[in-house]
Amino acid sequence: MSKNKIIDAAIKLFSKLGYHRTSMDDIAAEANVAKGTLYYHFSGKGELFETIVTNGINMLKSEVQNVLREDQSAEQQVRLIVQKHIELFLRYNELIHIISNELTNGIEPDILERIGKLKADYIAFLSGILSMGYEDGVLNKFNSEWIAAGLLGLIETSCLYYIKQPGSHSVEQLHETINAFVLPALLKKDG
Amino acid sequence: MSKNKIIDAAIKLFSKLGYHRTSMDDIAAEANVAKGTLYYHFSGKGELFETIVTNGINMLKSEVQNVLREDQSAEQQVRLIVQKHIELFLRYNELIHIISNELTNGIEPDILERIGKLKADYIAFLSGILSMGYEDGVLNKFNSEWIAAGLLGLIETSCLYYIKQPGSHSVEQLHETINAFVLPALLKKDG
Amino acid sequence: MSKNKIIDAAIKLFSKLGYHRTSMDDIAAEANVAKGTLYYHFSGKGELFETIVTNGINMLKSEVQNVLREDQSAEQQVRLIVQKHIELFLRYNELIHIISNELTNGIEPDILERIGKLKADYIAFLSGILSMGYEDGVLNKFNSEWIAAGLLGLIETSCLYYIKQPGSHSVEQLHETINAFVLPALLKKDG
Amino acid sequence: MSKNKIIDAAIKLFSKLGYHRTSMDDIAAEANVAKGTLYYHFSGKGELFETIVTNGINMLKSEVQNVLREDQSAEQQVRLIVQKHIELFLRYNELIHIISNELTNGIEPDILERIGKLKADYIAFLSGILSMGYEDGVLNKFNSEWIAAGLLGLIETSCLYYIKQPGSHSVEQLHETINAFVLPALLKKDG
DNA sequence: TATGAATGAGCATTCATTCAT
DNA sequence: AATGAATGAATGCTCATTCAT
Missing domain, CATH: 1.10.10.60 (Homeodomain-like)
Known part of the structure; x- marks a missing residue:
């Protein structure tokens, strides 16, 4: 078709x-x-672009939701979120690149706004999961949204940096490094 | 002139x-x-752009170097790096945005390459500082480059998210949140 | 259908x-x-357009013919023609506009020619009526065709001007003005 | 240039x-x-078009103004106006055609409005001359505007009809016919 | 040093028309 | 008799770049 x-x-x-x-x-x-x-x-280039970005974000969200289950501990969920995002960002890095970088200028404002909302929803969704697990922790609502946004930025940048390198390191090492960086902060104790 | x-x-x-x-x-x-x-x-639009980006990166680098002194402890240096970057990313967010996002596509490849090198240098510079402080820690060279890249991604994304919000939170809260997220991992003990 | x-x-x-x-x-x-x-x-846009214009001209002609009867005096016929045209031009002003303005350019030449012939026939038809009434007058054949064409132009322009105005004057006033202008010339002694 | x-x-x-x-x-x-x-x-096709139409209307106006003098009788002025318009319409018939026919649809509304105002001004200018000469006559203000508009329509249509003909008649005959049609109505007595 | 008129390749979009079903 | 997906030539417009002065 x-x-x-x-x-x-x-x-x-x-x-x-x-x-x-x-x-x-x-x-x-x-x-x-x-x-x-x-x-x-x-209807035009803008709508085509919007379609792709919207599909992409929805796909990411559902992929993440698919690995999360009610009976998992908060820690398991956080670990899975990080792991799944690395996996997705490596696999769909071109799509990710569109979603995170091409959304600032030169696209019709109304399209930009709709996509912006979708992205905010996605961050709120992640933030919700983090918050749930940390009701007894130090992070509160507004904090957790910044953390969720920052977490995505961190994973994306690291993955991009990884991809650009001439394959000198393994994906496992990337996972390890990011986990070592991220989990100590997200999980109350341990590192 | x-x-x-x-x-x-x-x-x-x-x-x-x-x-x-x-x-x-x-x-x-x-x-x-x-x-x-x-x-x-x-010579053209590309060179004009390159000039600006090069100036920008050098300015960032020198601003960061200016706050670092030999007699500071590793912990102090890490704290200052994080703090200074938040400050710079908030102040020069538009320039930052150019440097991080506009540099991937649609610019002459040779210019792109030169700028890419500058950015890699900058990350290597940060990575060097991190490594120095952690010679006795778990992070090794390749890890610390990823961490440096990821750190920048995290700070940038968080700051961007902060800027987009309708001023509901203070800069201090942003600093606190990012520190709470980042320092536990970077510094051997504490959170 | x-x-x-x-x-x-x-x-x-x-x-x-x-x-x-x-x-x-x-x-x-x-x-x-x-x-x-x-x-x-x-067969295409052109034929569709031609159908409509042809129908329109024929409709106008038959409407005018319907009000003219053999037993009317020449003066009566002239008065009726003027009156009926004002009435038709006000009622079908959009169609009239197509017929008079859209027919000059940008349409396939053969269609244009056929429609042009129809219009010429219409003017000849009016001209015939005028001539008949003035066999004993000063106007001769070639004059009356110009007069017929001019008459239509005058009525159309006046009606268009009337329509564009913010309803400040009545239709009766329009009829009066046009009659006052046109009849003195068409009728041998005054109107 | x-x-x-x-x-x-x-x-x-x-x-x-x-x-x-x-x-x-x-x-x-x-x-x-x-x-x-x-x-x-x-700036675009619209502005180019507007420039041409505006120039055209101004040129017509100044040409007409140039033949009118204070010391002329009202009758002389009316005769000159009719004569000059025929002359101009024959000479600049293509420009005239643009000004009168192409100004209805498919052009940016603001351009259309500005041109419409210019045309209305022109008609008001003619109407003013007619009114002046007929202060003691039957035509009043609103009438004279319709008359002016209708007069232009009449002259244009006649001239167009004349031009389309295979040169069978002389310009003098055209002048005579239009004068014979128009002057009886415009001038209080005489034909 | 600095100018600005002129260029022409490139782009998003429109639309009458075709054709397999 | 009717459909609607697909076409591709045409169009208005943008913009980095050149060059004579």
């Missing part, structure tokens, strides 16, 4: 080139459809 | 609009010079 | 937006049919 | 093809300049 071909091509190109350097011609060529077809399925 | 007017205008506009949305016309108008003058002083 | 729905939609939109600003998509949407259906019933 | 070449080309093409069928590419080609040059001198 044309629509899916377009979405796949757009993810690929937006990731590689960013929003502004990706032209609708590029996308059409990559998707092997005529340029007009893009506009049959999407 | 025209050149300085151009640089000031470019910083302002690149920060506000990003690389692609800032046009040479905009910069010329903001600097109150004719468009041709830009090309008299810089 | 689809065809009628299409014609109705097309009249409405061509009148409101003109030929070029009316898209086949618009027409299909307004008519509640699929886009392909337009091309089932009409 | 490029700007003049562009204006000349635009007048020619807008007249021949109308607003929508004239592309900026066409204009650039006709003017022998690069496409970008159009946008260096004009």
Whole structure:
């Protein structure tokens, strides 16, 4: 189906080139459809972009939710969240890159706002999980949102840095390092 | 002097609009010079951008170096690094945003490479300080580079999240939260 | 029936937006049919437009013919023609606007020619009536065609001007003014 | 100078093809300049069009004003106005065509409004002259505006009709016919 | 040093039309 | 008789860059 071909091509190109350097011609060529077809399925470049980002965020959220279960301890949940995010950020690093970096300027304000809300929701979702586990800890509501945001920034930056390196280290080492950095703070005791 | 007017205008506009949305016309108008003058002083948009980013990174580095002194303990240095970065990221958040986000795509590859090197140097510089303080700790060289990168990502994301909020919390609370998150891991004991 | 729905939609939109600003998509949407259906019933946009204009001119002609009767004096006929045209131009001003303005450019030449002929026929028809009444007057054949054309231009422009005004004057005043202007010239002695 | 070449080309093409069928590419080609040059001198197609129409209306007005003198009788002035308009409409018929027909749809509303005001001013100017000469006559203020509008419509349509004909009649005959039609109504006595 | 008119490749978008079903 | 997904040429516009002065 044309629509899916377009979405796949757009993810690929937006990731590689960013929003502004990706032209609708590029996308059409990559998707092997005529340029007009893009506009049959999407109202414009902005909507196409929004679709991809929205899908991406929802996918991330559901992947994370899938590994969390009610019967897990708070500590297990925190460990799983960190682990799953590293895994997702490595696997979908191009999509992640779109979601975190391309969302600031030069895109229609209303689209930006809707996506911003989605991202805030996602952080609130993570923050909720952290808070739950730490009701008896030092972190309170507002703190935990900053922590959640910072945690994502940390994992993303580390993963990006890892990817850029010429494969000199293993994924396990990345997990270890991030865990060693992050868990001591998130978990009340231990490091 | 025209050149300085151009640089000031470019910083302002690149920060506000990003690389692609800032046009040479905009910069010329903001600097109150004719468009041709830009090309008299810089070979093109890319070089102008590179100049600004290079200046920015050097400024950050020297600001951080200025607060570090030989007679400080490792712990003091780590605390100062974190504190100073929060301060700088809040103050120069637009410039920071350029440095971290606008540098991935759509700029001439050679420029990108040079700037990438500068950034790597900066991370190596931070990593060096961390390593020094932890020669007796668990972190080793490769770990500390990831940590340095992750630390910057964390601080930047948290600050960005802080800035976006409608002023509901104080800067002090931001410092406290980030410290509470980061220091337990970086410093051998304590939280 | 689809065809009628299409014609109705097309009249409405061509009148409101003109030929070029009316898209086949618009027409299909307004008519509640699929886009392909337009091309089932009409060979293209041009033919659809021609159908509407032809229908419109024929309608005008028959409306005018309906008020003219053999037993009327020449003066009566002239008065009726003027009066009826004002009435029609006010009622169908959007259609009139298409017929007089949209027919000069940007439409396939052969369509343009056929419609042009229709318009010339209409003017000849009016001219014939005027001539008949003035066989004993000063106006001769070629004069009366110019007069007929001019008369239509005058009535249209006046009506358009009247319509654009914020309802400050009555239709009666419009009739009076146009009559006061036009009849003295058309009728041998005053009006 | 490029700007003049562009204006000349635009007048020619807008007249021949109308607003929508004239592309900026066409204009650039006709003017022998690069496409970008159009946008260096004009903000867009709309402004280019507005410039031409505004210039045209002002030119017409000043040409008409130039033949009117204080010491002329009202009758002389009316005769001169009619005569001058016929002359102008024949000479600048393409420009006239733009001014009267292309101003209804599909052009930015604000441009349309400004041009509409200019046209209304022009009609008010003519209406003023007519009124002055008829202070003792039957026409009053609102009447004279309609008359002015209608007069222009009449002259334009007649001239257009004249132009379309295969040169079978002389300009003198056109003047005579229009005068014979128009003067009886405008001038209190006589024909 | 500095200017600004001119350029032309590139871009997002529109839209009449086709065709397999 | 009717559909709607797909097309691709055309269009208005942007913008980094050049160059004669």
